[in-house]
Amino acid sequence: MTDAAIAQWQTLARDATRLSDAKFLQIYALLEQLGDKPGIAGAFDAMRPRLTQLRPPRRPTVSRLFFRPAEDLFDDPAVYTRRLQRVSRGTLPTCWKLVRARLESALVDGVAQDILKADPRDPRVMARVGAPLWEAGAQALAAIAHEADSNLRFMVDNFGRDDDVLRQIQTLRDVLLLGSVIEDLKQRLPERPIGDLAESHVEAIKTVMAQLGGAEKPQASAPVLLVLTARMLRPGVVLKMLTDMRVTGNSQVERDALTRDLSGVVVGNLLRQTGSMAKAHEAVPGSGTAGAAATDPAHRLGALAAVAERLTDGLTSVNDSVAVLRDKKTADRVAAARSEIGEFVLSTVLGDVEKTLAGLMYAARTGIATPPDDMRRAEIAALALKRSAKLAGPLGIQREVAAKITEIRREIDRQTDRMMSAPGARGDPEVRRQMFNHLRLVEILSGSDEAERMYRDWSRRLG
Amino acid sequence: MSQPKTLDTSPGTFGERGISVPFTTPMLSQARMRPNRQGELEFLLPSFNGGRGMYIMPWRSLPAVMTVTLHDRLLHDALLDLRQYSPETVRQAVLAVQATGVAGGDASLAAEKTLALDTGYQALTQFTLVTELLKLARLDAGDLLATGMTGTESRRLMRAALGQLAQRATMPAEEMVQRVETFTALIAPVGLPQCQQLGRLRMAVGELERTRASLLRWSTTDFSEVSQLAVFVADTAKAALDMSRDRLARLDARCRDLGAIAGDFRALRATVAEEVARIGWLMDGWPFLIRLWDSVSDRPLETQQSTMGELFRLAPLVPVGEGGKEPSAYELEALSKIQTRWLRMGEDWRTGALDMPAVMRIEALKATLS
Numbered sequence: 001m002t003d004a005a006i007a008q009w010q011t012l013a014r015d016a017t018r019l020s021d022a023k024f025l026q027i028y029a030l031l032e033q034l035g036d037k038p039g040i041a042g043a044f045d046a047m048r049p050r051l052t053q054l055r056p057p058r059r060p061t062v063s064r065l066f067f068r069p070a071e072d073l074f075d076d077p078a079v080y081t082r083r084l085q086r087v088s089r090g091t092l093p094t095c096w097k098l099v100r101a102r103l104e105s106a107l108v109d110g111v112a113q114d115i116l117k118a119d120p121r122d123p124r125v126m127a128r129v130g131a132p133l134w135e136a137g138a139q140a141l142a143a144i145a146h147e148a149d150s151n152l153r154f155m156v157d158n159f160g161r162d163d164d165v166l167r168q169i170q171t172l173r174d175v176l177l178l179g180s181v182i183e184d185l186k187q188r189l190p191e192r193p194i195g196d197l198a199e200s201h202v203e204a205i206k207t208v209m210a211q212l213g214g215a216e217k218p219q220a221s222a223p224v225l226l227v228l229t230a231r232m233l234r235p236g237v238v239l240k241m242l243t244d245m246r247v248t249g250n251s252q253v254e255r256d257a258l259t260r261d262l263s264g265v266v267v268g269n270l271l272r273q274t275g276s277m278a279k280a281h282e283a284v285p286g287s288g289t290a291g292a293a294a295t296d297p298a299h300r301l302g303a304l305a306a307v308a309e310r311l312t313d314g315l316t317s318v319n320d321s322v323a324v325l326r327d328k329k330t331a332d333r334v335a336a337a338r339s340e341i342g343e344f345v346l347s348t349v350l351g352d353v354e355k356t357l358a359g360l361m362y363a364a365r366t367g368i369a370t371p372p373d374d375m376r377r378a379e380i381a382a383l384a385l386k387r388s389a390k391l392a393g394p395l396g397i398q399r400e401v402a403a404k405i406t407e408i409r410r411e412i413d414r415q416t417d418r419m420m421s422a423p424g425a426r427g428d429p430e431v432r433r434q435m436f437n438h439l440r441l442v443e444i445l446s447g448s449d450e451a452e453r454m455y456r457d458w459s460r461r462l463g
Numbered sequence: 464m465s466q467p468k469t470l471d472t473s474p475g476t477f478g479e480r481g482i483s484v485p486f487t488t489p490m491l492s493q494a495r496m497r498p499n500r501q502g503e504l505e506f507l508l509p510s511f512n513g514g515r516g517m518y519i520m521p522w523r524s525l526p527a528v529m530t531v532t533l534h535d536r537l538l539h540d541a542l543l544d545l546r547q548y549s550p551e552t553v554r555q556a557v558l559a560v561q562a563t564g565v566a567g568g569d570a571s572l573a574a575e576k577t578l579a580l581d582t583g584y585q586a587l588t589q590f591t592l593v594t595e596l597l598k599l600a601r602l603d604a605g606d607l608l609a610t611g612m613t614g615t616e617s618r619r620l621m622r623a624a625l626g627q628l629a630q631r632a633t634m635p636a637e638e639m640v641q642r643v644e645t646f647t648a649l650i651a652p653v654g655l656p657q658c659q660q661l662g663r664l665r666m667a668v669g670e671l672e673r674t675r676a677s678l679l680r681w682s683t684t685d686f687s688e689v690s691q692l693a694v695f696v697a698d699t700a701k702a703a704l705d706m707s708r709d710r711l712a713r714l715d716a717r718c719r720d721l722g723a724i725a726g727d728f729r730a731l732r733a734t735v736a737e738e739v740a741r742i743g744w745l746m747d748g749w750p751f752l753i754r755l756w757d758s759v760s761d762r763p764l765e766t767q768q769s770t771m772g773e774l775f776r777l778a779p780l781v782p783v784g785e786g787g788k789e790p791s792a793y794e795l796e797a798l799s800k801i802q803t804r805w806l807r808m809g810e811d812w813r814t815g816a817l818d819m820p821a822v823m824r825i826e827a828l829k830a831t832l833s
Contacts, residue, residue, distance in 0.1 A: 123763070188687075190765050198769070200687075200804040372568035379567070383819060436564035436571075443533050444819055451533040 006039040013043035017050050025056050032059050041093045045076055060120040062112050063096045065130045066137050069179035070172055072192070072230040081272045085226055085265050087168045094158055095141075095169065102140035107132060127183040134179030141173035174223040181208060182227050192231040193310065205241060215247045218255040225262055233310060235266045236317025243324065263321035267330055270314045274337040297356045298377035298384075304348045305384035308341050312391045315341075342395035349388045350404050356381045357408060361437070362415055368430040370437050378437075382408075382444040405445050412438050416458060426463050435462065475784035477741075481507050482553045483748035483779065484542070485829055486535045487566055489821045491525070493751055493777045498548060504539075509776045516799075530817040534566045534826075549740060550747040551652060561829060569830035577832075584654070584662065589647040591658040593621050593628075595721050596643070600631050632725035642728050649735050653742060656715040664739070667746045667753075668707050674753045675700040677760075678774075681767065688801045689768040692775040695798055696752075699778045702787055703745045710745070714738040741785075748779040754831050772802045 016027045028047060034040050044051075058064065067074075070087060077090035100108065114129040145166055148155040159165040175182065188204040190197070197205075205228065213220030225242065229235035239262060247255045315334055322334055360378040361370050370378065385404065392401040416438050425431045435458050443451035474480040481495030484506075495507040495517075503521055510516040522539055525531055541556040542548075560566075561574035590607070597604040606620050622640060629639035654662025661669070675697045682693035714735065717723075723731040752774050759770045775798065781787030 187764055190769070191763055198805050203804070372572065375568050379823075386819060433564050437568075439533060439565065440567065448530050448533050448536070448817060452536050455533060455537070 006042055009039040009043040010046050013046035017047060021054060024050060025054060028056055041089070045078075045089060048076060057120075060115050060118075060126070062108055062115065062133070063092075063100075065111065065115060065126060066096065066099070066133050066176075067092060067172075068126070068130060069134060069182040069227070070175040072227050073171065073175065079272070079276050081268075082164050083167070084268045084272060085167075085171050086269070087171055091159075091165055091168050095144075095172065098144050098158060099137050099140045102143060103133075103136055107136055123183065123187050127180060127187070130183065131180045134176045138173050138176040138179070141169055141176065145169045145173065171223075171226075175227060178212070178223050181212070182224055185224065185228070186231075189228075189231070193233040194231050195233045197237065202241070205238070209241075209245065215245070216251050218242070218245060218247060218251060219258050222258055222262070225258075226265065229262065229266050230269075232317075234313050234317030235270075236314075236319065236321055239263055239266065239318065239321040243320070259321070259324060263318065263324060264330070266314075267318050267322060267334060270311060270318065271333055271337050274311050274315075274340050296377060297352060298360065298381040301349055301353055301356060301384040302380045305345070305387040308345045308349070308395075309387050309391055311341050312338070312394055316394055338395055341391075342397045345388045345391065345395060346397055346400055349384050350400060353381055353385045353404065354408055354411075357441070358411070361441075362411075368419060368428070369433040375437050375440070379440060379444060382441050386444050409442065409446060412441055420458065420461050432462060435459075474782045476782050477744040477747075477785055479784075480779065480782050482548060482550050483751070484538065484553060485557055485751055485825075485832070486538065487532045487822050487825045487829070488529060488535050489818060489825065490529045491531065491535060492825050493748060495748075496542065496548070496553070504542060532817065532822055534560065537563070537565055550743040551740070566829055567823070567826045570826050573830040573832070581651075581663075584660065585647060585651045587660060588651045588655060588658060588662075589621070589643065590617075591655050592643055592647055592650075592721065592724075593624055595655070595657050596628050596724065597624055599722055600628055602627055602631075628725065634725065639725070642724050645732065646724055646728075646735070649732065649739060650718070653711070653714060653739050656718055664707075664742050664746055665711065667750055668704065668711065668742075670753050671700050671704055671707075671746070671749050674749075674756055675704065677756065681771075685764065685768065687768060689771050689805055691794075692771045692798060692802060695793060696771070696774045696778045698793075699780055700749070702781045703749065703779070706781060706786055707742050707745045710738050710742050714742075744785075745781065748777065750832050751828065752777055754828050758828060758831075768805055772805045775802045 013027075013031075016024050019027070024047075028051065031040055031043055031047075073085065073087050074089050074092070075081070075086050077088050080086060080088035080090070111129060111133050115126075118125040118129055120126065148159060148166055148169070155161070185204060185208050189201050208224055209218070209221045212224065225238055229238050232238055239259060242255065242259050242262065245255060315337060318334075322331055357378055360374045360381070363374075365371075385401070385408070388397075389401045389405065392398040416435065419425060419431055419434060422431075439451050439455055439458075442454050478497060481497035483493050484491075484496050486492055486494055491506070491508065493509065496504055497507070499505045499521075505519055505521050506525070508518040508520060510518070520528070538557065538560045541560050542553065545552050545556055558574045558578055561570050562578065564571040594604045594607055597607070602624070604624070607617070607624060612620070622636075625639045625643060626636040629636040632639065650662075652662055653664045654660065678693045678697040678700070682690040682697065685693065717731070717734055717738070755770060756774060759767050762770075780790070783789055
C-alpha cells in the first residue's frame with residue numbers, strides 16, 4: 001500500500017468518527033473484513049478512542065490472539081514513551097509480519113482453524129488455542145531481535161534505525177514466553193481496571209510468582225507483574241506484594257532490583273499518563289465526534305473525573321514504592337504530577353459542572369420536573385464532582401471543590417424555593433417529583449444526612 | 464448504641480427469618496426485617512465480611528455502622544407505618560417509596576409500571592373469576608366478553624352478573640360482590656389457574672426454575688471451588704421450588720371448584736390466604752437474586768464468581784420449622800470459607816461511607832424488578 005493510500009485510509013477513519021455510532025460501527029465492521037494491512041492499522045489508530053468507548057465485538061484473528069497476553073502494554077504511537085517497557089501499536093504490524101514468516105504454516109493454519117471453531121467470548125478456550133502460538137512466537141521474536149541486532153540492513157529495512165524497537169520486541173518476547181500463565185491469571189482476577197482484590201486473587205498471584213521461581217528467582221515473575229501492574233487501578237498493591245515476598249540470600253538483591261525496576265516503570269507510566277491528560281481530555285468521548293453519549297457534556301465530565309481518579313489512586317498506591325526508590329527527582333515528579341492532576345480537575349470538572357447541571361436541571365421546558373434522561377445525566381455530572389471531592393485531599397484542592405459544591409447547593413436551594421413558592425405547588429405531583437430530583441443531587445453532593453434534612457424541610461412546605 | 468447480635472443458626476420459621484427488604488445502601492441490601500418482641504423493627508444483615516452469619520440490629524444502631532441512603536430512611540418510615548408485616552405488605556411499601564423517584568428515575572418508572580400492572584392484573588383476575596362463576600352457574604357471560612367497553616361499563620356489567628349469581632345462591636348481591644373482591648385480592652399475587660396470564664408469584668416460580676437450571680449449568684463449567692456455592696444456591700432454590708409447586712398444586716385444585724365462593728367462603732378464604740402467603744414467603748428474596756444473576760450472564764467468569772459469592776450470602780434458606788433442611792445438612796462452614804476467600808471488600812465495607820456508584824448499581828437492579 002502506498003503512503004498516499006495509507007493517508008487516505010486514515011483520513012477516512014477520522015471522518016468516520018464524526019458519524020453516528022451505528023454508521024461508525026458499520027465502517028469499522030467493513031474495515032475489519034479487510035484484515036491486517038498497514039494502512040488499515042493506521043485507520044484503526046484513528047478510530048481507537050471511539051472504539052474504546054463503544055467496544056464492538058472484535059473479530060478474532062491469529063495476529064490478535066498472538067498479541068493478546070501483552071495487550072495491556074500497548075500504547076498508541078502518539079502517546080508511546082520509551083523505556084517504560086511499553087509497546088507502540090505502530091510496531092505490531094511489522095512485528096507480526098516477521099513472526100508470521102518464521103512460524104510454520106501448519107501451526108498458523110491450525111490456530112486459525114481452532115479460532116473459527118472456538119467461542120471467542122470464552123477466554124479459557126482462546127488461551128488453549130493460543131498456547132502453541134505464544135511459545136513458537138516468543139522464539140521467533142528472539143530470532144528477530146537477534147537478527148536485527150546483528151544485521152543492520154534487516155534492522156533498517158524493518159524498523160528503521162531506532163534501537164528502542166528492539167527493547168519493545170524484548171518486552172513482547174518476555175511476556176509471550178509466559179503467555180499461557182498470564183492469560184490463565186487474567187481469568188482468575190477481576191476485570192481491568194482491577195480495583196480491590198479478594199483473598200483468592202492474592203493467592204492466585206502469589207501462586208504464579210511461586211511457580212515461576214518464587215523466593216529463589218523473583219526476576220522470573222517480572223513479565224507477569226509488568227502486565228498485572230498495567231491492569232491494576234492501584235499498581236502499588238502489586239509492588240507491595242513483591243516487597244513483602246520472603247526471599248533468601250542473593251535473591252534478596254534480585255528482588256530489590258526487580259522492585260526498583262518495576263516501581264520505576266509504574267511511576268513512569270503514571271507520570272506519562274498524567275502528562276498526556278490533556279490528550280486524554282481530547283480523546284474523552286465526544287471531542288469531535290457525533291455519537292450520542294460521546295457528545296454529552298455530563299458523560300464527558302464523568303469520564304474526566306474517572307481519569308483523574310485513576311491517576312490519583314495510582315500515584316497514591318505507589319507512595320511506598322517511590323520511597324523505596326530513594327530518588328528525589330522521581331519524588332518531585334510525583335508531587336508535580338499530583339498538582340498537575342489537581343489543575344486538570346479544576347479546569348475541566350470544576351470548570352464545567354455548574355453549567356452542565358444548570359443546563360440539564362433548570363432549562364426552560366414545558367413541565368416542571370427534569371425529564372428522566374436529563375436527570376440521569378445530571379446525576380452523572382454531580383457524581384463527577386463528588387469523585388473530585390474524594391480526590392481533593394491528595395490533590396490539595398479541597399477549598400475549590402468545597403466552594404463549588406456550596407455554590408451548586410445554593411442554586412438547588414434557590415430553584416427549589418422558587419418552585420415551591422409558585423402558586424399551586426402544593427399537591428402538584430410534578431413539583432414533588434422535582435423535589436426528589438433535587439434531593440438526589442443533594443444526596444450525591446452533600447450526603448444522605450443533609451438530603452434527609454432537606455427532605456423533611458421541603459416536605460413540610462409542600463404539606 | 465445497642466450491640467449488634469450475630470445469628471449463625473438457621474431460623475425456625477419464616478417470621479424469624481424476616482422479610483427481605485430491597486434497601487439501596489450496599490451494606491443493607493436485601494437485609495431481612497422482622498418485628499421483635501417489643502414490636503420494634505429489627506434488621507438481619509448479611510455478614511459484612513462474607514460467610515452466612517447475620518448481624519441483628521435495630522434501625523437506630525445502623526447510623527453508627529454505615530451511612531444509610533435517603534431511600535432507605537424513607538422506606539423505613541413507610542415500614543413503620545405498616546400494620547401488618549408480610550412479603551406482600553412490604554412489597555407495597557417498597558413500590559410506593561420507589562415510585563417517588565428517591566431511588567432514581569428508572570426505579571421510579573419501574574415501580575409505577577409495576578403498580579399499574581398489579582392493578583390491571585387484579586382487574587383481569589376479577590374478570591376471570593366472574594366469568595368462571597357465571598359458567599359454573601350456567602349463566603351467559605356474553606355481555607361481559609364484549610370488546611371496546613369502558614371501565615365503568617365493564618364494572619356495571621360485572622356487578623349485574625354478580626347480582627344474578629347472588630340471586631342463584633340466595634344471598635344479598637353486596638355479599639357476593641364483597642366475596643368476589645376479597646377473593647380477587649387474595650388470589651391475585653398468584654393468579655387463578657383459569658387465567659391466561661400468569662400471576663406474579665407464579666411467574667417468580669418459573670423464573671426461579673430457570674435460574675436454578677442456569678446455576679447448575681454454570682457449576683459444571685466453572686472449575687474453581689466457587690462451583691460448590693452455585694450448587695448450594697441451586698439446592699436452596701430447589702427446596703423453595705418444590706414447596707412452592709406443592710402449594711401451587713393445592714391452590715389450583717382448590718380454585719378448580721370456585722363454587723365455594725357462594726358456599727363455605729370462610730374456609731376457602733382461609734385456605735387460599737394461607738397458601739398464597741406461604742408461596743409469597745417461599746419466593747421472598749429470590750427475585751432480586753434472579754436479577755443479580757441475570758445481570759452478569761454476559762460478564763467475564765471472575766465477575767460471575769464474585770456474584771456467586773453474593774448469591775450464596777443472600778440465598779434464603781427455607782426455615783427448618785417450615786419444612787426446610789437442618790443447617791447441618793449443608794457444609795455451611797466450608798462453603799462460607801470459600802465465599803470469604805472470593806469476596807472483594809470495597810471501601811464502603813471498611814469505612815461505612817456511602818459508595819454512590821454501588822448504590823446506583825443496586826438502584827439499577829431495582830429498576831428491573833417487578
